Amino acid sequence: MDSQLYNYWLVILLMMTGLYALIARGNLIRKIIGLNIFQVSVFMLYISAGFIREGAAPILSPNVDVYSNPLPHVLILTAIVVSVATTALGLALVIRIKAAFGSIDDDTLSYSSGDSATELSIKTQKSSQ
Amino acid sequence: MIAQHAQILVVILPLLCAPLVLLLGKSRIAVWFTVGVLSVNALLTWWLLLQVLTIGTLRYSLGNWPAPWGIEYRLDPLGALLQVMIASIAAVMAPFLRKLLAEEIGSSRQYAALVAFILLTAGLLGIVATGDAFNVFVFLEISSLSTYALIAIADKRDALLASFRYLIVGTIGATFFLIGIGLVYILTGTLNMDDLAVRLPEVSHTNTTQIALIFVTIGIAIKAAIWPLHAWLIPCYSYAPRGIVAFLAALSTKVALYALARFLFGVFPLADMPIGSVLLEILQLLAIAAMLIGSAAAIAHSNVRAVLAYSSVAQIGYITLGLALATSAGVTAAIIHMFNHAFIKGSLFMCIAILATGSGKHTLESLKGLGHRMPIVGIALLIGGFSLVGVPLTSGFISKWFLITALVQAEKWIWIVAVLLSSVMSIIYVWKIVEAVFDKSDDKQVRSYDLSVDIPIVLLAAVSLYIGINSSALVSTAEQASKWLLGMP
Numbered sequence: 001m002d003s004q005l006y007n008y009w010l011v012i013l014l015m016m017t018g019l020y021a022l023i024a025r026g027n028l029i030r031k032i033i034g035l036n037i038f039q040v041s042v043f044m045l046y047i048s049a050g051f052i053r054e055g056a057a058p059i060l061s062p063n064v065d066v067y068s069n070p071l072p073h074v075l076i077l078t079a080i081v082v083s084v085a086t087t088a089l090g091l092a093l094v095i096r097i098k099a100a101f102g103s104i105d106d107d108t109l110s111y112s113s114g115d116s117a118t119e120l121s122i123k124t125q126k127s128s129q
Numbered sequence: 130m131i132a133q134h135a136q137i138l139v140v141i142l143p144l145l146c147a148p149l150v151l152l153l154g155k156s157r158i159a160v161w162f163t164v165g166v167l168s169v170n171a172l173l174t175w176w177l178l179l180q181v182l183t184i185g186t187l188r189y190s191l192g193n194w195p196a197p198w199g200i201e202y203r204l205d206p207l208g209a210l211l212q213v214m215i216a217s218i219a220a221v222m223a224p225f226l227r228k229l230l231a232e233e234i235g236s237s238r239q240y241a242a243l244v245a246f247i248l249l250t251a252g253l254l255g256i257v258a259t260g261d262a263f264n265v266f267v268f269l270e271i272s273s274l275s276t277y278a279l280i281a282i283a284d285k286r287d288a289l290l291a292s293f294r295y296l297i298v299g300t301i302g303a304t305f306f307l308i309g310i311g312l313v314y315i316l317t318g319t320l321n322m323d324d325l326a327v328r329l330p331e332v333s334h335t336n337t338t339q340i341a342l343i344f345v346t347i348g349i350a351i352k353a354a355i356w357p358l359h360a361w362l363i364p365c366y367s368y369a370p371r372g373i374v375a376f377l378a379a380l381s382t383k384v385a386l387y388a389l390a391r392f393l394f395g396v397f398p399l400a401d402m403p404i405g406s407v408l409l410e411i412l413q414l415l416a417i418a419a420m421l422i423g424s425a426a427a428i429a430h431s432n433v434r435a436v437l438a439y440s441s442v443a444q445i446g447y448i449t450l451g452l453a454l455a456t457s458a459g460v461t462a463a464i465i466h467m468f469n470h471a472f473i474k475g476s477l478f479m480c481i482a483i484l485a486t487g488s489g490k491h492t493l494e495s496l497k498g499l500g501h502r503m504p505i506v507g508i509a510l511l512i513g514g515f516s517l518v519g520v521p522l523t524s525g526f527i528s529k530w531f532l533i534t535a536l537v538q539a540e541k542w543i544w545i546v547a548v549l550l551s552s553v554m555s556i557i558y559v560w561k562i563v564e565a566v567f568d569k570s571d572d573k574q575v576r577s578y579d580l581s582v583d584i585p586i587v588l589l590a591a592v593s594l595y596i597g598i599n600s601s602a603l604v605s606t607a608e609q610a611s612k613w614l615l616g617m618p
């Protein structure tokens with residue numbers, strides 16, 4: 001096994017850790033953490049791909065022939081912004097779920113009335129609070 | 130100058146409009162400003178469609194950096210048709226949303242919903258406009274993030290939960306898509322879709338390409354709610370604000386299906402890939418399952434929004450089946466149904482939203498006899514329902530006709546039985562709704578009209594009728610689009 005590829009193994013390890021946390025954990029905050037670990041693994045995949053053996057930092061210089069690829073970093077900068085926005089929105093939702101349900105454990109959360117008369121039951125809950 | 134930059138303006142206009150509406154805040158101008166911008170945008174997309182149909186695919190290099198180094202926007206017949214659909218429905222629905230949002234969300238948060246709605250429109254238009262694979266991911270996330278916010282904005286507890294669960298599943302889907310794009314980028318060093326289509330055949334037999342295709346397909350399938358990845362859709366359509374659902378049901382899954390078509394036929398060399406034909410067969414099986422299980426579940430439910438949501442799962446099955454046939458006729462049928470279903474489901478959810486305004490409930494029981502009180506909405510609902518079933522002289526009939534013709538050509542006889550069976554089931558669930566809405570026992574004989582909601586509903590229903598009677602323009606555009614998509618001269 002080429003030792004240069006170890007970061008790809010790390011990517012797979014992180015990816016599985018993230019997905020496991022997403023699926024196995026009931027706590028919504030832990031789900032968001034799992035989602036973040038999962039996304040970070042993909043960021044690492046891209047950035048690892050930008051590495052070129054014996055490549056220098058991509059700054060134009062007369063003594064250098066081989067440069068690393070700067071494009072994946074730039075792409076991932078965008079993906080990080082997306083990820084931050086997703087995390088922020090997710091956390092905001094968790095705060096409001098906590099206020100509305102009194103719990104952030106996914107196993108105890110369920111839609112209030114199944115199939116019928118949904119909105120009515122919400123109104124009664126609001127008035128009883 | 131506008132003509133030269135029209136392609137990018139279609140995306141930029143709503144993106145610029147969003148922060149301006151935020152600044153305008155609660156003033157009344159905000160809504161009409163939005164309506165104005167979206168209408169101009171819709172006119173631009175119509176003009177672009179005419180351009181594409183006369184002079185062919187349009188290309189635009191962002192910042193004058195030539196492709197494949199710069200980001201390229203590319204508008205082909207399929208993209209132009211879908212842009213017309215997105216921009217027109219957005220422009221028509223904006224005045225409709227004004228009334229519903231004020232009622233459901235309250236005027237204090239109405240402008241925030243409006244901003245998210247405009248961003249969603251921009252995201253959907255962007256997915257269609259771009260010719261760059263990574264750009265698709267970014268626009269996919271812009272539209273998804275605004276969708277999560279829109280679902281949760283009404284502050285109802287079920288909607289919060291639906292939004293959170295959709296956020297988790299949707300982000301997994303987008304990240305899968307990102308992995309797939311990353312893998313093809315590592316293989317080819319390019320992100321431009323046309324350039325990928327040129328370079329991927331060289332590596333079509335490598336494992337990496339197969340895995341990239343699987344990741345991209347699963348990622349988009351989650352967003353498109355292809356069975357069995359549809360679970361997020363049901364609570365979202367059942368609990369999100371009523372007006373918002375009409376827009377989501379009309380457009381968001383269709384645009385994801387467009388992205389699927391684009392990647393399956395316009396990027397990956399499916400015919401040369403070992404798993405290519407297997408993947409298409411799996412997609413066909415999933416589509417059949419979606420049609421049958423979706424329709425059966427729609428019959429079983431009594432909440433009208435859940436019925437329509439499961440019906441959407443089934444209808445997405447029709448579109449997926451057409452695409453997965455990968456023949457010219459199949460893809461044409463898929464494109465026609467993509468377009469028709471957007472108008473049908475949009476108008477149906479709008480009708481239900483208006484009918485449920487008084488009671489706030491969506492059970493069959495609560496809708497009883499309302500069709501007599503609001504005759505215009507009732508008739509539009511009837512047209513939408515007939516279209517969903519595929520009654521002749523409605524657009525749904527055209528869709529089914531082309532789909533069945535395509536299946537006959539491909540000699541998929543069992544699939545035809547499944548399509549017909551699902552259509553029969555759709556009669557049952559549509560009849561359930563129509564029967565309740567036009568129930569005689571509760572005829573209060575009070576007629577109410579509200580032009581700001583009736584006009585959008587009538588417009589959408591009229592499109593269904595018009596296409597049912599004169600479909601030649603849509604069909605010829607769809608045929609051109611499918612030829613282009615499959616790379617036929």
